[in-house]
Amino acid sequence: MEPIVAPVTALVPQPVGILRLSGDNLWPKISPLFPGHPCPSPRKATLLSPTLNGLPLDTVLLLFFPSPHSLTGEDVIEIHCHGNPQNIRFLLSLIELQGIRPAKPGEFSLRSYKNGKLSLLKAESLHRMISAPTYSEFLSAHTSFSQPNRHPLYALKEQFVDLLSSFYAFLDYPEDLDSDRDSHPHHILLSQIHSLQTFSRHQISLFKKNQRAFSSFSILLAGPPNSGKSSLFNRILQSDRALVSPFPGTTRDLLEGRLSLPFGDLLILDSAGFRSSDDIIEGMGIAKARKTISQVDLLLWVNSPESPTTLPFHTKTKTLTIWNKADLSPPPPSSSPDFIVSARTRKGLRSLLSTLTSLTKNFYSNQQSTDPLLDSERQAKALSSFLKSLNLAEQALNSGTFDLALSSLEHGRHLLEDGIGLISTEEIYDRVFSRFCLGK
Numbered sequence: 001m002e003p004i005v006a007p008v009t010a011l012v013p014q015p016v017g018i019l020r021l022s023g024d025n026l027w028p029k030i031s032p033l034f035p036g037h038p039c040p041s042p043r044k045a046t047l048l049s050p051t052l053n054g055l056p057l058d059t060v061l062l063l064f065f066p067s068p069h070s071l072t073g074e075d076v077i078e079i080h081c082h083g084n085p086q087n088i089r090f091l092l093s094l095i096e097l098q099g100i101r102p103a104k105p106g107e108f109s110l111r112s113y114k115n116g117k118l119s120l121l122k123a124e125s126l127h128r129m130i131s132a133p134t135y136s137e138f139l140s141a142h143t144s145f146s147q148p149n150r151h152p153l154y155a156l157k158e159q160f161v162d163l164l165s166s167f168y169a170f171l172d173y174p175e176d177l178d179s180d181r182d183s184h185p186h187h188i189l190l191s192q193i194h195s196l197q198t199f200s201r202h203q204i205s206l207f208k209k210n211q212r213a214f215s216s217f218s219i220l221l222a223g224p225p226n227s228g229k230s231s232l233f234n235r236i237l238q239s240d241r242a243l244v245s246p247f248p249g250t251t252r253d254l255l256e257g258r259l260s261l262p263f264g265d266l267l268i269l270d271s272a273g274f275r276s277s278d279d280i281i282e283g284m285g286i287a288k289a290r291k292t293i294s295q296v297d298l299l300l301w302v303n304s305p306e307s308p309t310t311l312p313f314h315t316k317t318k319t320l321t322i323w324n325k326a327d328l329s330p331p332p333p334s335s336s337p338d339f340i341v342s343a344r345t346r347k348g349l350r351s352l353l354s355t356l357t358s359l360t361k362n363f364y365s366n367q368q369s370t371d372p373l374l375d376s377e378r379q380a381k382a383l384s385s386f387l388k389s390l391n392l393a394e395q396a397l398n399s400g401t402f403d404l405a406l407s408s409l410e411h412g413r414h415l416l417e418d419g420i421g422l423i424s425t426e427e428i429y430d431r432v433f434s435r436f437c438l439g440k
């Protein structure tokens, strides 16, 4: 395949930056950057100096994984350089000058999948593992990734192959069945279908319970324009992420920031101030903020002395009110905000932050399961369609139409195959023969 390159680490100042390359016959393509150096030994860290016109550029560690024993199945080279973003960019541009094009998002994983190095399920577990907001969710995804037979869909597959093999055995070898009541085909098949239905429903409901607009504990800063939402956003993140200005209507889009706390991530969102506006773009920002209120775990309604406003609508989202700019004036006696703060002088911020931290901790303390779960919406949809075909098979079996039941199950099998790529015909027949000891 045509060679590709991408930075694996973010382009921010950090001690080490990593570039990854994949393709056929890689070393000869990048060797001009390392004149006179022989091809590095496979899977050993080699200290090298890339040069340009004889000038050393950086000191890097290079790892070479020759095909097929690599992440993608092709030659893979990783270059660990000093993590200055400009250094990484320059090395990237030199590599691209050797005819190696920038990788598209997900292209390394796609090549791993195409070359049989990564199953679709593992790819999705990997994605969940990387984006997990808590360590327990990371472990849950890692269990599926490192022990694929513990993935719920594998457990399902095992039961389903049992069911299909029972069906085929009953069809092909009826004379080998015992005639006692408990092993009556309908009875056995129905109980296998019921157990698959229960398992599928349980997995879908676990997935739905965990499915939220934002995977982390999420907090939205909303309120009238100019009340200091963006100033508080920056204070909470301890970084000047959002623009702050004395002009109302500064923030228009939804801004996201993340704090990685020991027990899980806190996602904080800054939004456009609520007011009626003729500006179309500002109106879009306000509509977005309005919609987000119902999707977050906590709303912080931020007021200030210039335009104190109560929340102009009802929401089921837990809400705390903040009186900001307390350095200018205290809240009126009629109002009783949950927090009185000043983003400018930092007054009250410690108490606000400690409340946000304990709310985040409480949120995650209820979510400590490390059991493997479905990894994606795609898997949940495949499982829902599969459940429908199980229901049809159950109905058909109850009405005595054995053939119709089997064709519904075959349809279910195709859904699992398409969605997950799991079941081969040999597997079913292997099990027909091994489990039923037909002696034929």
Ligand SMILES: Nc1nc2c(ncn2[C@@H]2O[C@H](COP(=O)(O)OP(=O)(O)OP(=O)(O)O)[C@@H](O)[C@H]2O)c(=O)[nH]1
Residues within 6 Å of the ligand: 224, 225, 226, 227, 228, 229, 230, 231, 232, 243, 244, 245, 246, 247, 248, 249, 250, 251, 252, 271, 272, 273, 274, 324, 325, 326, 327, 328, 341, 342, 343, 344, 345
């Ligand atoms: N005195 C004082 N001024 C503040 C405080 N917090 C913010 N400001 C000022 O208030 C102005 C508006 O602040 P922003 O943080 O941009 O307010 P905002 O709510 O994000 O505004 P919009 O994005 O327009 O809705 C800026 O000039 C800030 O410097 C505070 O605690 N005290």
Ligand SMILES: [Mg+2]
Residues within 6 Å of the ligand: 229, 230, 231, 242, 243, 250, 251, 270, 271
């Ligand atoms: Mg703002």
